Amino acid sequence: MKKEVMIKLIFTFIIFTFLLSGVFAVQTGTCAITTRAACPNNNNNDGTGGYIVMGLAASTNSHGQLSTGTPAYSYVLCCGFSNGATTCTGTNKIIGLSSSTNAHAEIPSSSVYSSANNVCYGDLSCASTTASSCPAGQIGILSLSSTTNAHIGAFADYSTKICCSGTLTFPCTLKSAYWSVDGINPVTSASSSVAAGQIVYLVVKGSGAECNGKSVSFVSSPSVSSNISSVAFNGDTAKAMWNSAWQTSGILGGDASYSFTATLVSDATKTVGSSTPTLTVTKISDATCSGIITCDGYKDANQCNTNSPCDTDINQQGSDVGFDCTQSNSFCQCSWDNSTSTCGFSYGQLQSSTCGNGYTLCQAIGGSYCYPGNACPLTDIPTTNNDSICNAGEGCSSADCNGQQDNCATGLTCSGGMCSSATAPIVDPTCDYGYTTCHKAGTSRNYCYPGNSCPLSDVPLANNNGSCDFGEGCSSIGDCKDGDIDGCSAGLYCSSGKCSSSNQPASLGSCKISQTIDKDCNTAPVGYKTISWHGTWTGSTQTGTAHDQCLAGGTVTVPCPAQVQLPFFDYLELIGSVIVIGLIYIGLIFKKKIFKKK
Secondary structure: OOOOOOHHHHHEEEEHHHHOOOOOOOOOOEEEEEEHHOOOOOHHHHOOEEEEEEEEOOOOOOOEEEEEOOOOOOEEEEEOOOOOOOOOOOOOEEEOOOOEEEEEEEEOOOOOOOHHHEEEEEEOEEEEOOOOOOOOEEEEEEOOOOOOOEOOOOOOOOEEEEEEOOHHHOOEEEEEEEEEEOOOOOOOOOOOOOOOOOOEEEEEOOOOOOOOOOEEEEEEEEEOOOOOEEEEEEEEEEEEEEEOOOOOOOOOOOEEEEEEEEEEEOOOOOOEEEOOOOOOEEEEOOOOOOOOOOOHOOOOHHHHHHHHOOOOOOOHHHHHHOOOOOOOOEEEEEEEOOOOOOEEEEEEEEEOEOOOOEEEEEEEEEEEEEEOOOOOOOOOOOOOOOOOOOOOOOOOOOOHHHHOOOOEEOOOEEEEOOOEOOOOOOOOOOOHHEEEEEEEOOOEEEEEEEEEOOOOOOOOOOOOOOOOOOOOOOOOOOOOOOOOOOOOOOOOOOOOOOEEOOOOOOOOEEEEEEHHHHHHOOOOOOOOEEEEEEEEEEEEOOOOOOHHHHHHHHEEEEEEOOOOOOOOOOOHHHHHHHHHHHHHHHHHHHHHHHHOOO
């Protein structure tokens, strides 16, 4: 008998030790039913802490009580995130209880029971579902035996599930980081060497959707100039571009191998270093870029699409075939054609705006935009031909478009000079690629304007608190920095004062140029070459100047570059030059002495 008692005591001691050690503790970023001893009401942010949200009489088929209920039940709902606040705000209800203790429960949307007995937590937003799992971005909290007058169990116990989401629900953690040549796959030992000037990517993987919109900053080793900016997560991935640089190692110079460390901007304690192999940047040889003066010189798809390492003059190539790449609604690039395995010049135009309720289409030099109200500022009124037909882009300010959708969002029509709906809410828009948030002076309305500055006095309202608060805009000096998302659309972040990304934007259309050299630089008369070109247009818009010019093609004459490229002049060349000059002087001195002896 004593032996059995001793065995039970030892077993109880082991279980108690496990509970105190946190083996059964709630993991950070989750909520679960556990013993009160396993939820120390102190979130350590390391997977072993948690906060008591409510008491439970048992682990399942249970009555419930508020977190302040007495006598305190031995089981609790323990959440491993936020700050432990169980104050109800009107939107953070998890379940309702029939009384403060020994109570039945109801789903969040039910109001049978007194609101004084609601179980609430943090900034959660909760709803019931009969699905077996929660929607993406939400976590399972509890389950109920019915929608009201119900017993409470763990998430898997009953068919009525309680799912919740909130900004503090999942703490974003950095899982891995690596170099990438294509922006997707990590470099390997065979692909970890790039020529100076080639664009490469710094890729960071986060713990999940909870990282979306949060920013990471980068520090490289060895350090480089600050052209690696902080960027925001798009889902669980953050991706920055770097125009790789060759630097001297000591006085003689040489290739350098780079690694980097990524840090979560909102929590500097969360960092991750890039995995091996490191990225080696080699010096461009004099022959590497010989003959590569336009896109068609590239024979490698990655070098073509990134226009590296030779950095051909894209703006000049656009000008040569009649396209202006400098306009803010245009973008030009080298583009690889998989069908022919060739590189060519490509021209595109930014996607025009689709206007929401209470906005009207306007037209600036840099592109179209949606402005609050029924009139455009300045002279930004879209062109109309008054033919009683609502042509694309005429806008609601044109009498031609009354009652028509034109550039209005789905479900809206032009009425009173702007996009209107009797049911749709008026919502400030998020900004597309190449646009920045502006604020219509004298109102509470924001809008998106092409470029990185706002017209008139419509600069966004910045509070200069060092934080990029929603609506301050990418052009906000001080508060919104590169990498912040502010009012940008999903997947975009602030860069150089406007919304951008590491990828090219969606566009109205793109002109892929094919070229034929009719006369090369070596054919007399030398000094110029003649190129015939034609374009293939792809995209949603099949009209307009760019579209017509693309299909028309043409012939251009391009000056030939100098035939010999001057090499970079670095420390190695400097030392060599000094030695050569020194030897020449020594030779002259000795020669002079020899002449004197004679």
